[in-house]
Amino acid sequence: MNNSTEIKGEQMATATKALDRVISIDEKRRLMLIEVLREESGRELEAQARFSNGEIEFDWKEHNVQFRIDYADTSLKELLEYARKLYGLADIDTVRERRAKHKAQIRARLERN
Template identity: 65%
Template sequence: MAKNTAKTVTRTAALERTISYAEKVRLMVIEVLREETGRELTAKARFNGQTFDWEQHNADFRSDYADWSLEQLLEAARKFYGLKNLDAVKERRAAHKQQRAERIAQAS
């Protein structure tokens, strides 16, 4: 008797594969803090005649703060960068995106 070796494919609906809006907001705040911290540490390294490893910073930052709640992240944003609320964080994120687009356009 022939053995059936066909794989059964299970399908998951698209929305079930996505993350919630609350998690997207939390991740956005992490990214704003990562960018702000990286810019500050880059300037500090430059002032001290050192180099700054963005890739290492990005990996370390995401690892260090991956478990922080939205409330903890917003408190850090307020304490370290004067970002008083989520709207201020969103504005800073938009500014980061615009600056990045300008750098890419200038490099082209």
């Protein structure tokens, strides 16, 4: 066996298995909730700024970064509660539907531009 093959074999023996590297379904749901809540709150805050006659400013990039920082450690349960209270999203399936709607709207907007 040549040296290159020996190194690859050693790397494979110590490498983490693929399924051990992926995130859990609950973490995927939590991340989806963060994105849906980020988008919903951003749209709401953008509308407030638009109708404030310049009194309120809104920056999407700033909002996105700050939102992800603010809610990075928020639990799935807490995020679901925010979704229910603030946007009437009763369960994870409703959140998933809203995420699909957001993606479709973003895709359509990008195609127009």
